[in-house]
Amino acid sequence: MRKGGRAPYQRRHERGVALVVVLAVVVLMSVLILSLVSLVRLETRSSFAHSDSVEVDVLAELQTNLVISQIRAATDSQGGSRTWASQPGMIRTFGTQTDPETGRAGLERVYRLYSHRHLEEGESFNASEQGPPADWNSQTGRYVDLNEPVVISKTGPKRLRYPILDPDLLDRGIAGIEVESAPGRDDSSPLPMPVEWLYVLADGTLLAPRAGSDTTIRFDGDHLPSRDNPVVGRIAFWADDESSKVNINTASEGTFWDMPRANSHFDADSYSERQPVRNEFQRYPGHPATTSLSPILAPYIGEDPATYFKLAPFVADGGSYSGEMEVDHETPPVSLDSDRLYASVDEYFFSPDTDTSGLRAPNALGLDEAALEEVRFLLTAHSRSPEVNLHDRPRVSLWPTQHDPQDRNAVDRLLAFCATTQGIDGRFPYYFQRLSTHDLDSPLVNYGSSQSSTADMQILRNQLVYQYLNRLTDQSIPGFGSDFREKYPEDKGQILTSMVDYLRSGLNTLAIGLPTDRDARGYSYSPSRRLDESTPQALGSGQIIPLRIADTQGFGRSVSVSEVSLVIYPTAVDRNRPVPERDAETGELVHSLIFDYPGRPKNVAAGYRATEARAFLMLEFFSASPGLPSWNPLVSIKVNGLADFRLGGQSLNLADEATLDLHAPIDSIAAASYVGKGNSNGHMSLYQPFFYLPDPAAPVSDSNRPTLRSFTDLQDLSDPVRGYVWHSATSFPLPPDGDRIELSGENLEISLASLVSGEIYQTIELEFPDAIVPMPYVWVESGKMAETPPGAPWDHETSLLSRASRDPDEWPNYLIRPGDVVRSVEFRSDLEMAGEDLPGGDLRFLAASAEVPAEWFGPGGAPGHYEDPIRRFAMGLRSGDHWQYWGHFRTEPHHQHGNDVLASAPHEIGEGEDREIHHPYWRASSWRTSGSLVEGFAGYSATHLDIGSSPTGRIYRDAHPVVARGLNGAKRRDGRPGDWDQGYGNTEDGAFINKPDESNATQKWWNFGSNYNSGGYYRRGAFAVDLEGRNHSPNRQIASPVMFGSLPTGIRSMRPWETLLFCPNPDGRTTPAGVEPDQNDHIGFSFPRDHLWLDLFWMPVTEPYAISEPFSTAGKVNLNYEIMPFRYIKRRTGIAAVMHSMEMMAVPPIALSREPFGCIKGGRDQAFEREVRYAVNLDPEDGTLRGFEDRFESGDVFRSASEICELFLVPQPLEEAEQPYLGNPNPGYSEMLEWWGENRATGDNVREMPYNHLYPRLTTQSNVYQVHYRVQRVKHAPSDDPEVWNEENAIVLAERRGSTLIERYIDPNEPTMPDFATASLDDEEARLSRYYRFRVIQKRRFLPW
């Protein structure tokens, strides 16, 4: 029975309670515990995720560290025994073992800057084998695409974003960027940049996959992954070389400018009248701002230069407005904008200006986000390259400054800073200093060290830096091998001294308008010109005495003597004894003028027999550094040995030792408009010795002006100041009979000394041979014998004073008269004589020699004239005068310039081989007083007459070069064409040293009423001081050491017409383009090649901001643009940007003629009607880049930026050319030798000029690298063999993509840094690579959205 109906139920219920309670509790506990577990698991996962995130970040540092280590290892010069060259993805090192074929050292090692199983490789490295395999994308465990895009879709359609290179860039039509058959290209990797993974173990060990691995990776080596030490991550990276990109902080939009060198449209209009003013950096030769952005950005923002100036920091439009506007002394300097530097290319997106809320607005130029994504591969904000020489030691700055810091202006100080280190032992400058400047307040007292040949080298630091260079050039050159001591055993010291003196005397000689601590007006190293009316006129303005170091001597900027003429003229006449027209014995004309020729009716004349005569000397002067500013001499010239001259046994009554002080400032001469406003030509004014300043110690004034010297006063004739001391004190009698008389020659010694310091800087030995000469007589113009009165106006026939008192424009006609007898000794044009080597007419030998032997001079005039008893004139005097042909000294009567009288002269004289053809504009004297730089062309024959088959085959009157008379082509000792210089503006070509341009736009001149010329380039001697410094800029004056290119290399070894070679196309080359030239082409090609001199020097860039820092310069572009290992990606845009605004010049010989196109050296009223300037063809197949491609295809790279001098620049017509071209304006690379052969009238300095613009903007070494990376934190599948990485099973825990920008740099104040100038070259510490540090300057994550 049941009691109670519920009891069983209750019992049942009660019985279950325990279980239920238990289960409930259990469930509850389980829920709680599981929740806790879940939370903890979540937390654990979170902590793992965080840990993975941190560790992948640290992993991302590893690749940066690896690259830094690679760079450090690669750039270690190992005691200066090797050098390195960088390129995108790689650094190669080179030792000193010369390859006899190329002159370059073989590869030593390569250091990969991308992940690869061999980060280093030795000389077996083969560049052509580099690159990912075609099936790289099937080897996913081994290769990874660093450029793999990600898909993003914000608001619009999906698009791909690339971390490195957006292939859309290739569709923009940018010249210089292309991709040639990228391996494994597909939809997921449209532009792959695959590299190998490197695997990281837990203990940090780095492993590379075994070759041949694909998705299953095995590793080599002893240290393999294990369960305890599994693979925890992997890294892939590739470091780009930032110097292969264009720097947006230094580049702008260049417009070419160069010193004018021709009377052509471009030179006269674009270069002279539209020269750059101060701060117009985009036109300064070689300035980083001349590197152009438009080759890259034009597809986005057009080509208007003004657009780029808005983008470029500190660069602004103005001045000549990219050559569009004429400038003068009133044109203000360009006002620099105040844009700050870009921190990254991304900043291009923004305008430099901020809006009212302080935010930066997007720029209005059209550079949007998509555009920046594309051009990022081509641009950088941080490229920087070392200014360290191949020996791993400091380069020497080109810019000379004063020793006393108080005499330095702000620019000097910055430039000096860039070339100075600060160690605990003191400051160590690596530039040359000048002891003192000219005292602007005491201009006649304190001339400064420029007037001494030794004072500047008394600065101990100068001696040390000189010795430093001397020792470096004794060393085998890393990267190339061999050394300059071996190459130039006799001349190396002379070359070095020439370089140092070139810097000292050619650069920065005046900096007026730039205050120093001492003088708010600035300074002048050479004696200053008058700055204002209150400033006394110094003597010798612009003159710099050549520097002497041991037994070597520089060129300075002073006079040497290239010809000495003894003039014997009648002083008394017997009117009862007329002289017949023709010689009784020979039938020849009696007077036989220098420019006389048979049958010329004009000169049929006669005169009266002279009874007495006097003699005087005339000196032809030469300077190897013509150019601006023009200068005045301040020298003492002593002539020894004059007393022993005899004419017919009679003494000439000349003082045996006669010293004349040459001090009259020529631009103060009343007739300066005729005589010139100072010397700026190869030949100084011939007339200057005729003047003196009455009181040299007093300022020039109306009462103290240059005055004719005394010619006869006995007291004055012993006074070096007042007297023309090289004049007979009294007349000497002539024999009463006979038409011939014996001139007994004499050995003379001429000493040239500084009038300030008294130091003799040159001694010249001269030997006047004995000769039978015609008897002097008093000449009377034809048909006027009966009219001739005994006195005036014929006094000039018998009085030197009367001759010199003529109007200056008549001096060429009156200083020597037809009845005189003249015998000269002049600088020979011969290469050898009697088995002895001679300078071959290279006048630079004369200028750089402290002692000039007599053998270098020979009898003057045409061959045989000196000893010809009927020749009255055996000389070839030239004067550097107001207009070129005026200076060709002559005796043409009556007619100034010798022009009009010849209008009716016959153009053809004689017959057969002796036939002479004269140009309608022929100047009588020109062809008599010169020679030709181009063999066989223009005005040369065995008799020095103007013989040619057509009027176009001769040199026009204005284009006669400054060479030894009678030279038939500047020829090297081996007979091949040699090196000579194109004159500036329309001045003569000649044997010059390419003085830097110190001109400005202050000088202005209306030429022929229609052409305005600024700068004085087309007016000889014209120069005006730039009082406000409106055009002053160091970088405008000198861009690079390529300017040294006209310094001779064979002064001591007697190898004339050979100068430093900084171009591939010397006239003497016969080896075709594309083939390695040899020393037969030019000694500069022998090893080590001359261009390696360039590596020792640099020109810092401190305007508009410190683009250069100590030991580095920003914005240089790497010659080695080949990308490793992605050789299929061609990025030539950097070189294209450098060369975009480049021009080159080439002159065909016909440009020297008057017909048919005008003369390239003519007046501005007769412009040359053909174009001689060219743009540069950058085509990689047959243009300039062919030379680059050839180098890369051979598996090699450039080791030094100076190797640009080995590459031909291929011309193409200028788009702006208004004149047609002569010849082929579109040659190919392989045709360049022939093309230059057609342009043989191109001077060495002009051939090298483009390289002067290019070299300072190029490099082969980079300090900044952008490391693109992809790193993953990974986990091995637990079931897999721990020694094997199975890509299919592995787990990627975290990934990072991005880039890191790293820079190597030197702290110039590093206290332990030694003085490299004095440290032994064997000193391990004394190499700069030891002092490099590294810094990360930017990190960027690839986070597209």
Place this chain on the structure above:
Amino acid sequence: MVNQSSRGPVVLGAQSRAGFSLAEVMMAAGIVATIVVALLALAGQTLTSSTDSFDRFETVRAYQAISSQFQMLPWDRIDRYITGEEGRIYFDDVGRVVDRDALESSMVARILDKGGLALPGEGGGGAESDAPDRSRRDLRQITIEVSTRPLMEDPFSDSRHVRRFSLTLVQLDQER
């Protein structure tokens, strides 16, 4: 469970009046014990895991701080850490460096030197390379050990509370 349907009244009900049988209690206790033990074990593991997670968080912070700092330190300073000259590095629970005696210190780290990093191709697996077998002197591997028991006499003796991190440093300053 017993099937009750074929036996009429529940036999066990009579027994239950006298309370839970020993077997019943034992069974319940067994179940409870088993489950509790299991749950406690799970909770223990969870707590351990939670502690590990916390430790991981903390130690990674320390690692991050040390790695970022050491990348910029001159190597002679790092040497002093390795030799103990600079002492160990103490952190609080948010990763700040604190004094060793600070009450809030929750971690301590020490640095061990592993020498130069061998690059692939330099003995690290690059059998094909012609490079000499040497390590890069400017790439330095160190091990960072972080203990979450900073107050122990030897915080690094118990490996359960020590995490090890590997770090490769590069010399940024000039070569020595």
